[in-house]
Amino acid sequence: MSEQPEIVIVGAGFGGLFAAQALRNKPVDVVLIDRNNFHTFTPLLYQVATCALDPSEITKPVRSIFRKSRNIKFLLGEVTDVSLSENRITVQAAGSSHPIEYDYLILSGGSESNYFGNQQIEAFSFDLKSLGDAVDLRNHALRQFERAVWTEDPEEQESLLTFVVVGGGPTGIETAGALYELYNHVLDREFSGGELKARVVLVEMLDHLLRGYPSGLRQSARKQLEGLGVEVRLGTPVAEVEAGKVTLGDGTVIPTHTLVWSAGVRGTKLANLLGVDLTRANLVPVQPTLQLADFPNAYCVGDMCYLEDEHGDPYPQTIPPAQQQARLAAANIMAELNGQPLDTFRFHDRGSMATIGRSRAVAWIYKRIGMSGFLAWIAWLFLHLISLVGFRNRLNVFVNWIWNYLTYDRSVRLILEKSENKQQTE
């Protein structure tokens, strides 16, 4: 066996993936660990949830990404313990616990939905954080339409076809827009000849959408959503959730069987394993070099780390900071191995964008140029297509998007029931 330094990366999301790619063919041995055998292109999860794309089109097996990288080894498993002082993690896999020692550690565990302690919301709502979430929402949403066909009670029918999306960020906006289009432009033709209409309500606690965007683009996003048919409720939180209805802070009661939650994230349970002080949102504070304060051989990047910019604001929990932090963590480890000084993190912000259904979007490029409408949508399309990992995915996604656009169809409309668990010979 080689005597190269061993670098363990936890998580094959954007942070872990980019860190591993930055260490490809370097004189180190990399072990990349994830609970799933695939990397997920999370910005398009809402398209899986709304029947536009297949799960395999927004994912890529991790092993196939690193097929030709001899110094990168993938392991499927769940990290159940981290001992920073002993340079060791423990992985639960194949029915038992496996300790793995490291010289350097890169933690990139991502985030999970933050319900701010409200167990009611947690129990009743759908998330869009993982591929499984997206498939669950797809199954559920399609089932609501099929259920509505069987009832003659107009009130029950209305509540089955009402979808409440909470959170005015890009995920909330994109999901609300795509849900509205799925029902009112695709499915309605197939259900009772257009008699059934769906209602999509987007709820945001702040008095505007898209925090971090300039006021003109926020208003444009709202106008585009409302122009599509989505009801936008600003300045009110969700107060209560129970079977069959959602009550807003202003007292409005919305009869519904579907609540999609995209109103905030927190660090995952991985953060709790570290034994270090975390922020209120369960994030891991890091030095500007991305090292943990007391453990300089442990780095943390992406959604799960907490670092403030020069104005004292935390970096956004989006993909670009995760990618850039991952590259810096890898570079800093290589610098230390080569006896060079470490660098500190500076975020190169190329801006952000959100799509709002067919032909509508807003984009805030380099935080200088605002774009909205069709042009922003074309920019969104182009950017996401080139960012998708793997040539085959890109080609298939392109074929599907063209098809969906031209035909107003959504092909991936499967209600995949869970099969009973087989006993298995294991």
Next chain:
Amino acid sequence: MSEQPEIVIVGAGFGGLFAAQALRNKPVDVVLIDRNNFHTFTPLLYQVATCALDPSEITKPVRSIFRKSRNIKFLLGEVTDVSLSENRITVQAAGSSHPIEYDYLILSGGSESNYFGNQQIEAFSFDLKSLGDAVDLRNHALRQFERAVWTEDPEEQESLLTFVVVGGGPTGIETAGALYELYNHVLDREFSGGELKARVVLVEMLDHLLRGYPSGLRQSARKQLEGLGVEVRLGTPVAEVEAGKVTLGDGTVIPTHTLVWSAGVRGTKLANLLGVDLTRANLVPVQPTLQLADFPNAYCVGDMCYLEDEHGDPYPQTIPPAQQQARLAAANIMAELNGQPLDTFRFHDRGSMATIGRSRAVAWIYKRIGMSGFLAWIAWLFLHLISLVGFRNRLNVFVNWIWNYLTYDRSVRLILEKSENKQQTE
């Protein structure tokens, strides 16, 4: 409401689908009922199970197939009762029971795996009868490789990577071939640089493969399978199955965690609801007109019906008889409504084919011309491509096949874990 005769079709497999298509735009009202909201192109289930195709590529939403057919209504639900004497079925859907009356009934419930009463086999084996089965097998098979990476025990590793397929018909042959190729031509490069090798054993009780094929093609199929690397065990049944091993009738013990069962089918539970005498394999005997003996307004077609040809042999439980029977049942109902005489079933057999991995196949065309090897494979490819329902599916399948063929890759390698069930607001 119209006063047209009401025809209820149970099952949207090949039988039900073709019956409904034959009744499209006829002066009748059709209600088509299925437990799933999609039709499945079952001959390619094994390609979903072996990571070559996506679930949505071999399925099509039933509602989208009949989007433009105003006289055909789809309902998602499970038939829980059939009263042939009262012309009424009962459907469980959306949480309650719904009675539906009919003037004519077409039963097309298909078949399920026949374990011949062996509960051990039923508990431990994987089927390939539904889309859910295929996804389960895909998840399980990929997981075996990931588990093998974690163990250092060579015996355990070997048993994890041994796959036993039971049944020498087309499904068994195709699955065994595709499994072997997935592991030994795709995955092995990504696992420890090719150190892990998988073993695929095909077990058949008879002393030959492919019942119904001439002897030359049977031997060719066996040679092609063995040339690929699959072990073929003829003339021996599976005697016993328990956790971690399969014992054959000849005493051979195969350590394995995967048993795929494609050794026979029986009529589904729908047949038991009818209150008529069934065959030993749970099939519904029908008249040559496809009517039930005592209930001339009830027809039964496809895998679940029992009818003998002029030699006293039952028709094969494959797609072509199901399609042709479905068309005859629809035609006979229209004939009766128009006061014309009913026709009896005659099967136009265009032959059959089975593929054996990359570039290998056998074909028995019109039961006269035998073909094997590359030419048969091209014929198989062409036939399946043109049979796939829906233009988009065809294009995507074509792209994927070309991609898989050129790159030796299989893109759909997702282990999709079942997520915990959300409580839901319903």
